[in-house]
Amino acid sequence: MRILVPAPFEEAVSSLRSRGIMPTALSSAQIRDLGAALRATSIFSARTTHARYVQDIRDAVDGILSGKLSKAEAKEILIRKLAEYGYDPERGFPGDRGLGIPPAERGSLRDLGSSRRLDLILDTQLTLHRSIGQKIQGMTPEALFDYPCWELVRMRPRRIPRGSALSGSPGWPERWESCGGEFYRGRMIARKDSPVWVALGDSSRWDDALDVDVPPFAFNSGFSWLEISREEAVALGATSEDDAVAGTPADPRESVSASVAGIDPDIIRAALRGIRAEIAEDRARLAAPGGAR
Amino acid sequence: MNLLRIKTEIRDEAARALIRGIDDRASLNKRIGLAAKALTREHLSKIAIEKHGTAQRLGAEPTGHFKEAAESINMAADADGAELRISHRGGLARAVRPVDIAPTGGRSFLTIPVHAAAYGRRVREFERNFGARLFRPYKKGAGKVRAKALAARGADKKLVFFYALRESVHQDQDRELLPSDDQYAIAAKEGVARWIGHVAWLRGIDAGGA
Numbered sequence: 135m136r137i138l139v140p141a142p143f144e145e146a147v148s149s150l151r152s153r154g155i156m157p158t159a160l161s162s163a164q165i166r167d168l169g170a171a172l173r174a175t176s177i178f179s180a181r182t183t184h185a186r187y188v189q190d191i192r193d194a195v196d197g198i199l200s201g202k203l204s205k206a207e208a209k210e211i212l213i214r215k216l217a218e219y220g221y222d223p224e225r226g227f228p229g230d231r232g233l234g235i236p237p238a239e240r241g242s243l244r245d246l247g248s249s250r251r252l253d254l255i256l257d258t259q260l261t262l263h264r265s266i267g268q269k270i271q272g273m274t275p276e277a278l279f280d281y282p283c284w285e286l287v288r289m290r291p292r293r294i295p296r297g298s299a300l301s302g303s304p305g306w307p308e309r310w311e312s313c314g315g316e317f318y319r320g321r322m323i324a325r326k327d328s329p330v331w332v333a334l335g336d337s338s339r340w341d342d343a344l345d346v347d348v349p350p351f352a353f354n355s356g357f358s359w360l361e362i363s364r365e366e367a368v369a370l371g372a373t374s375e376d377d378a379v380a381g382t383p384a385d386p387r388e389s390v391s392a393s394v395a396g397i398d399p400d401i402i403r404a405a406l407r408g409i410r411a412e413i414a415e416d417r418a419r420l421a422a423p424g425g426a427r
Numbered sequence: 428m429n430l431l432r433i434k435t436e437i438r439d440e441a442a443r444a445l446i447r448g449i450d451d452r453a454s455l456n457k458r459i460g461l462a463a464k465a466l467t468r469e470h471l472s473k474i475a476i477e478k479h480g481t482a483q484r485l486g487a488e489p490t491g492h493f494k495e496a497a498e499s500i501n502m503a504a505d506a507d508g509a510e511l512r513i514s515h516r517g518g519l520a521r522a523v524r525p526v527d528i529a530p531t532g533g534r535s536f537l538t539i540p541v542h543a544a545a546y547g548r549r550v551r552e553f554e555r556n557f558g559a560r561l562f563r564p565y566k567k568g569a570g571k572v573r574a575k576a577l578a579a580r581g582a583d584k585k586l587v588f589f590y591a592l593r594e595s596v597h598q599d600q601d602r603e604l605l606p607s608d609d610q611y612a613i614a615a616k617e618g619v620a621r622w623i624g625h626v627a628w629l630r631g632i633d634a635g636g637a
Contacts, residue, residue, distance in 0.1 A: 206517075276622075280462070
């Protein structure tokens with residue numbers, strides 16, 4: 135097996151490239167009223183009217199997902215582009231005044247070149263498209279069999295996390311419970327086909343939700359997904375041995391058993407016994423770096 | 428591009444017999460890749476929560492660097508093998524080899540944040556945000572020698588240092604940023620086991636039956 139650093143995340147890049155750009159003078163609240171279908175097919179940012187700048191945002195995200203840019207480099211490029219297009223927080227882009235866009239305070243979230251704004255747009259887009267990539271890779275017949283569940287876990291510590299007194303926003307465990315999610319030994323785990331994933335990102339339930347069924351689910355979330363193996367999910371009670379997770383193609387046998395169609399069942403049986411015994415008893419037998427496959 | 432190769436050897440004779448018999452190893456390699464990917468993402472998600480000492484020391488919001496790395500892990504597999512891909516620049520190359528960082532773009536120095544307001548931000552971004560130009564102050568008591576640092580004057584006219592300047596930075600290899608070879612080998616074995624289990628399940632074969 136090889137590990138490549140950095141290398142493109144092709145499914146995430148495809149997800150991004152499938153979207154058009156939508157320059158808009160609308161605020162976040164107004165954009166939410168546009169309808170999920172339009173939002174799901176576009177890259178946009180509130181009060182961002184400059185089409186080329188929206189394209190620049192998409193290019194920057196593309197560069198990061200492709201392993202060509204770091205986030206710091208992308209932010210520098212976007213700041214340079216804003217200056218090039220004549221953006222100023224108080225006046226906006228040239229022509230913005232006529233569109234009724236209110237002035238922004240420098241450094242605030244409404245200032246398109248502020249760190250808070252750049253981090254928000256890049257973090258949201260990156261997590262969204264990487265999560266879509268994870269979902270695509272996680273819904274193949276093999277992945278659904280081996281890893282039938284997702285776990286919602288914190289991956290980024292926050293000084294003021296959702297759910298804390300200062301946040302003024304329900305925390306993820308509270309949202310989980312409200313969406314019908316179950317806790318397994320305190321962990322937020324659900325099958326990949328569970329409706330809880332849609333509910334977590336539903337903006338009719340949560341003001342800050344993005345109407346997506348993948349992380350980040352809502353703006354500025356520090357939570358993400360991990361895949362949970364069948365063995366662990368069964369042990370925790372999140373699924374059962376014979377459960378087939380929806381999303382599996384009509385004939386899941388196709389990809390797996392076509393390659394072993396001609397093999398004698400006795401060989402499979404022997405391998406099954408051998409490999410199970412191996413896992414229980416001897417972790418080193420398959421662990422010989424430098425050996426051949 | 429940095430590359431780490433992890434090789435695994437299957438010694439169990441029954442498993443080898445089964446693998447020898449298959450026409451296309453893509454589905455087997457995919458199981459190995461899936462297991463390696465899950466292992467790596469879990470490993471990085473733990474680092475993401477534990478490793479933010481610099482942000483804590485400076486009192487800054489963590490950048491989410493390792494969260495991004497964990498989210499960026501993806502996998503490709505074909506009949507020849509499985510490949511883990513990390514589409515994230517910065518940081519994880521250290522898992523593969525030592526890293527020497529030098530300034531680019533005609534710059535003389537690297538800028539190392541020493542203040543919460545500078546953490547996770549480059550100088551251009553910092554200056555854009557705070558509407559203040561940073562400068563290299565003269566070293567106290569050293570004549571016209573400038574400090575290797577960038578500072579600005581606060582409202583009270585006092586100097587506030589935001590970045591240290593360095594000609595280069597060397598980072599030793601940190602193999603622990605990724606799971607160990609042994610952990611990958613165990614994950615590969617689990618992947619093989621799941622593949623065999625799935626094949627048996629699909630064909631209705633019970634391990635103990637005749």
